[in-house]
Amino acid sequence: MIHDRVGRVLGSEHTTTAEFRVVLEEEEYLQLDDLIVVRTEVPKVGEVRTYGVITEAEAVYEGAQYESDTHRIAELGIMPAAKVRTARVAVTRVDPEVWVSADPGEEVARATGEERRKALYADEMERPLPIGLGRDGAPVHVDLDFFDGRKGGHMSISGISGVATKTSFALFFLRMLTSVPDVVGSGAANLRVLVFNVKGEDLLWLDRSNRLFDAHEGAREAWSALGVDPAPFPSVRFWAPPRRQSGDVVVPDTGGRFDGVQVFSWTPRAFIEQDLLEFCFTDASDAKNQIPFIRERVQLQLKRWAVGVDGMPGAVALRDPSQAPDGHGWSRDDRVPAAQADVVIADLPSMVRALEIHLEPDDGSEADPAWTARVMPGTIAAFLRRLHAASARLGHLVRADADRRIDRGAANVTVVAIQSLHEQAQRFVVGALLRETFKEKEDTGQRLPLSVIVLDELNKYAPRDGTGPLKDMLIDIAQRGRSLGVLLVGAQQTASRVAPEVLENAAIRVTGRLDSAEAERAEYGWMLPSTRSRARLLKPGTMVVSQPAIPVPLVVTFPFPPWATRKEEVADAGDDPFAGLT
Amino acid sequence: MARIFVEGWSPEYGAPLDPDEALAPAEGSVDTSVETEDWIPRDGVDDGVPRIAFVDGVRRVDARLTLDDPSGPVAGICGTFAVGAAVWDREACRSSIAHERIGRWAVLAGGRSEIFPVVALEPPYDTTTTPDTDPAGLIRTLHTKMRTAEGHVATAAATDSFVIADGPLNELAPVPAVGSIKSHRVTYLPPERNTVVAALGPRQRTPLFTISEYRRYSWYVRLADVRGGHAWSGIVRCEASGQLPAAEVIRLADRTAAVLPLVASESHLDPRAPQNLVPIAALERQLRHRMGEPGLVYRALREAVHERMAS
Structure with a gap:
C-alpha cells in the first residue's frame, strides 16, 4: 500500500507502453500535467516503475445509458449510478528500461521528490x-x-x-x-x-x-x-x-x-569589407533575374577599388587598383587626398553616385564589363533602382563620421x-x-x-x-x-x-x-x-x-x-x- | 460416482418460461370491501418517506448438465442469480446499490445427491436437487432460490427503508414491503370494479382488496397516461402482506400511488415503460453485470468437470 495513492490503473481497457488510464480514488484528484508513478511486478525482471504525465482528465456516470439518465441520477436521484473519474496518462519513462505496460489494477501514486525527478529525466540530465x-x-x-x-x-x-x-x-x-x-x-x-x-x-x-x-x-x-x-x-x-x-x-x-x-552605424569601409551590399538585396524578388550576378561583381569590384581618403577615417574613394603604389592592389593603409577622388564615399547615397559612374556612364558610353558582369542594360537599371531604394531606407545606417560598430563583447x-x-x-x-x-x-x-x-x-x-x-x-x-x-x-x-x-x-x-x-x-x-x-x-x-x-x-x-x-x-x-x- | 457432462448447447435453449407465472396467485376469494365500499379512484399521498429500496433479482442458466447414470441420463443445470436493492435516498437525491448477493447453484434432477465439482469461481456452486425431472422444474428450483434470496434482501432493506419489490412478494413477513407486478395475466376484480382501474388517472390507485387464499392486500396504481395505450397500459398491481394492519397498508398504498409514478420509465428509453421502474432497470443491469461474463463462467465449468474426469 502506497500512502500517497491517487488511484489504480484502469483494467477495463488495454494498457500500453505509451498510454493508460487511472481510475481515481474518491478523495483524490489528478489534473493535467500532474506526474504519476506506477509500480508493476514483471516476471523475471522484478519491479518496473512506469512514470507518466496526465494528459486528460475525465469523469462519467457509470450505469447511465442515456443522456437523460443524468437528470435521473443527479437531480431526481432515482437511478443508481457511480461517478467514475479517470485520468489519461502519457508514459514518460519506464525504469528500468523494460518496455512493458503497467498492470491493470496497480496502484498509482503522485510522483514526488526523487520519483518526480525520474519522471522528468532530471536524474539523467548532466546539466x-x-x-x-x-x-x-x-x-x-x-x-x-x-x-x-x-x-x-x-x-x-x-x-x-x-x-x-x-x-x-x-x-x-x-x-x-x-x-x-x-x-x-x-x-x-x-x-x-x-x-x-x-x-x-x-x-x-x-x-x-x-x-x-x-x-x-x-x-x-x-x-x-x-x-x-x-x-x-x-x-x-x-x-x-x-x-x-x-x-x-x-x-x-x-x-x-x-x-x-548607444548609436550604431557602419562606415562605408566596413560596409564594403563585410560585403554588406548583399543585405541591401534581401527581398524575394531580388533573387530573380540576374541581379545577384551584378551584385556579386560590384561587391568584388568595390573591395578591389576602395581606398582610404585623407582625413576621413571611415570614408573611401573608388580608384583603379592599378594606380596603387604597388601596382596591383590597395592596402588598408593607402590614402588618397579627398580632392583627387571623383566621389568621396561618406554614406550610402554617395556610394550609389560613385557606382553610377561605373555602371551608367554619363557620356552614354558602354559600362565597364568588369563592373557589370555583362548583364543586360535593363538589369543594370534594375540594380541601381533597387540600390536607390535601399539607400533611401537604410542610408542613415552607413556613416563615415565615426566608428559605431556594435560591440557585442561589452x-x-x-x-x-x-x-x-x-x-x-x-x-x-x-x-x-x-x-x-x-x-x-x-x-x-x-x-x-x-x-x-x-x-x-x-x-x-x-x-x-x-x-x-x-x-x-x-x-x-x-x-x-x-x-x-x-x-x-x-x-x-x-x-x-x-x-x-x-x-x-x-x-x-x-x-x-x-x-x-x-x-x-x-x-x-x-x-x-x-x-x-x-x-x-x-x-x-x-x-x-x-x-x-x-x-x-x-x-x-x-x-x-x-x-x-x-x-x-x-x-x-x-x-x-x-x-x-x- | 456418476460422471457429469457439461452440454455444449446453449444454456437457455428450450426454456421460454416465466416461473413467476406459477407463483402468481390465481383467482381466489377476493374481498373488495376491505378499505371502502366506495369504489372510486383514490389520489396517492406522498408522506415523504426518506428511503425507498427497490428490490430485484436476476438469474441465468450457465450450463446444462447431464449425469451419466447406469439407469439412464439425468438432467441438471448450473445457474447463477444475483439479488440486491437500489436504495433511493430521497433527501440526498441519490441512489445506490446495496445488499447485493450472488448465488450459484448446480441443480440436479431426480433427487440425485451428487456433489458438483469445485469450480474456480467466486462464489462457488452449491449443489441442490429436485425430484422433478423436467427441465422447467430445474429452472424453477433455481428461480425459487433467487426469490428466497430476494426475500432476505427485502427483509434486510426494510429495517431502514420502504421496500418495493419487483414482482410478487415471496416472503410475506409483516414488514413495510410492497410488491409491484407489471403484467396482468389474471384478473382479480369483478367486472364492474375493473372499470375503476380503467378510470384511474396518473398517481391514483384503486381501493384495497384482499386475496384471502394468498393472505395479501392488493391494489392497482396508474403510473402514467400512455399515449396510444389501452385502458390497462401504465397500470401496475401492488400487493402487501396480509399480516399488516389494514390502516398501515392504506398508508403504504397511498404512498405507492404517489411515489411509483416518480420512478416510472419513459417509453422511448425502455420498451417495458412505464411499468419497468427506472431504479429496477438500473439495478438489473448492475446485477447482470455482477453475475460475471457468461462465457468465462461456462469455460470455468467445463474446466472443473474435465478436471474431475481426468483425476
Whole structure:
C-alpha cells in the first residue's frame, strides 16, 4: 500500500507502453500535467516503475445509458449510478528500461521528490537548466546539452502575438541561462547574447526593475523556486540606429529611452569589407533575374577599388587598383587626398553616385564589363533602382563620421533596437550582425564562449518560400551553428511559415497559445493531441516545451519578470536605489 | 460416482418460461370491501418517506448438465442469480446499490445427491436437487432460490427503508414491503370494479382488496397516461402482506400511488415503460453485470468437470 495513492490503473481497457488510464480514488484528484508513478511486478525482471504525465482528465456516470439518465441520477436521484473519474496518462519513462505496460489494477501514486525527478529525466540530465515551473510549483528542467550544441542546439518558440509570450519566454530563458554559471559551465561568464528588439520598445528596459513585480502574487516565490534572484539583467547594452535628419548630432532613434542607448552605424569601409551590399538585396524578388550576378561583381569590384581618403577615417574613394603604389592592389593603409577622388564615399547615397559612374556612364558610353558582369542594360537599371531604394531606407545606417560598430563583447546581453527601421533596413541590420557573429565563430573554430541570437518574427527572415541571403545564412546557422556555438532562439507566430530547415534543427521546441488551425499543422506534430487542443487555451506565462530528453511535451509556467517591459513599469529611482547603476 | 457432462448447447435453449407465472396467485376469494365500499379512484399521498429500496433479482442458466447414470441420463443445470436493492435516498437525491448477493447453484434432477465439482469461481456452486425431472422444474428450483434470496434482501432493506419489490412478494413477513407486478395475466376484480382501474388517472390507485387464499392486500396504481395505450397500459398491481394492519397498508398504498409514478420509465428509453421502474432497470443491469461474463463462467465449468474426469 502506497500512502500517497491517487488511484489504480484502469483494467477495463488495454494498457500500453505509451498510454493508460487511472481510475481515481474518491478523495483524490489528478489534473493535467500532474506526474504519476506506477509500480508493476514483471516476471523475471522484478519491479518496473512506469512514470507518466496526465494528459486528460475525465469523469462519467457509470450505469447511465442515456443522456437523460443524468437528470435521473443527479437531480431526481432515482437511478443508481457511480461517478467514475479517470485520468489519461502519457508514459514518460519506464525504469528500468523494460518496455512493458503497467498492470491493470496497480496502484498509482503522485510522483514526488526523487520519483518526480525520474519522471522528468532530471536524474539523467548532466546539466539541468530550469526552464519553468510544473503544475506542482517545482522546477522543470531542460538538458542544456541539447541547447548549447553538445548534443543538440537552438530553440524554436511559436505562439500567437499579442500575448507577448514568445519574447517574454525567450528573455526568461536568457535570464536563466545567464544566472546559472554552474550549469552553463566553462565560458558562462563570456556568454554573449544578441537580441533584436523588433516591436515596441519592450526590450529596452531589461536593466531596470519592474515596479509591478511585487504586486504579482507568487512571482518572487516562483523565482526563488527556480533558484534565481529576481533582479533585472545585470549586464546589458542597448544599441539603436541613428535618428534620421538629426544633422550632425547623432542621437539614437528610440522613443522612450535615450540614456544608456548607444548609436550604431557602419562606415562605408566596413560596409564594403563585410560585403554588406548583399543585405541591401534581401527581398524575394531580388533573387530573380540576374541581379545577384551584378551584385556579386560590384561587391568584388568595390573591395578591389576602395581606398582610404585623407582625413576621413571611415570614408573611401573608388580608384583603379592599378594606380596603387604597388601596382596591383590597395592596402588598408593607402590614402588618397579627398580632392583627387571623383566621389568621396561618406554614406550610402554617395556610394550609389560613385557606382553610377561605373555602371551608367554619363557620356552614354558602354559600362565597364568588369563592373557589370555583362548583364543586360535593363538589369543594370534594375540594380541601381533597387540600390536607390535601399539607400533611401537604410542610408542613415552607413556613416563615415565615426566608428559605431556594435560591440557585442561589452556585455552579456546586447539589445539591438530595430523596431523603428523600415523592414528592408531591419533585414539589413539582422543580416549584417548575424554574418559578423557567425564569421567570428567560424574564424576561431571554438564552440565556447557561446553566442546566442534571439530573433523574433523569424518567418520574415527565413520564410518557408523563396530564397535570399538572409534565409541562406539562417539555415547555415541552424545547420552548422550548433558545432560553432552559435545558437539561435527563433520565435515566430506560425512555425508553418518558417523554413523547415531552420525549425528542424531546433532541439528544443516551445509554444505558447496557438491559433487552432495552426495547431493542427505538421510543424506541431511533436505535441500530443491533447496538448494541441489545449494550445488554443494557454494563458500568457504558460508554455509547452518539448526536448529530446523527454518523449512527451511538458507544460510549464514561467514567472512574471522582475525587469521592466515598458516605460511605465520602470521603477522610480526612489523605489530602487540601484536603478541606472548597472 | 456418476460422471457429469457439461452440454455444449446453449444454456437457455428450450426454456421460454416465466416461473413467476406459477407463483402468481390465481383467482381466489377476493374481498373488495376491505378499505371502502366506495369504489372510486383514490389520489396517492406522498408522506415523504426518506428511503425507498427497490428490490430485484436476476438469474441465468450457465450450463446444462447431464449425469451419466447406469439407469439412464439425468438432467441438471448450473445457474447463477444475483439479488440486491437500489436504495433511493430521497433527501440526498441519490441512489445506490446495496445488499447485493450472488448465488450459484448446480441443480440436479431426480433427487440425485451428487456433489458438483469445485469450480474456480467466486462464489462457488452449491449443489441442490429436485425430484422433478423436467427441465422447467430445474429452472424453477433455481428461480425459487433467487426469490428466497430476494426475500432476505427485502427483509434486510426494510429495517431502514420502504421496500418495493419487483414482482410478487415471496416472503410475506409483516414488514413495510410492497410488491409491484407489471403484467396482468389474471384478473382479480369483478367486472364492474375493473372499470375503476380503467378510470384511474396518473398517481391514483384503486381501493384495497384482499386475496384471502394468498393472505395479501392488493391494489392497482396508474403510473402514467400512455399515449396510444389501452385502458390497462401504465397500470401496475401492488400487493402487501396480509399480516399488516389494514390502516398501515392504506398508508403504504397511498404512498405507492404517489411515489411509483416518480420512478416510472419513459417509453422511448425502455420498451417495458412505464411499468419497468427506472431504479429496477438500473439495478438489473448492475446485477447482470455482477453475475460475471457468461462465457468465462461456462469455460470455468467445463474446466472443473474435465478436471474431475481426468483425476
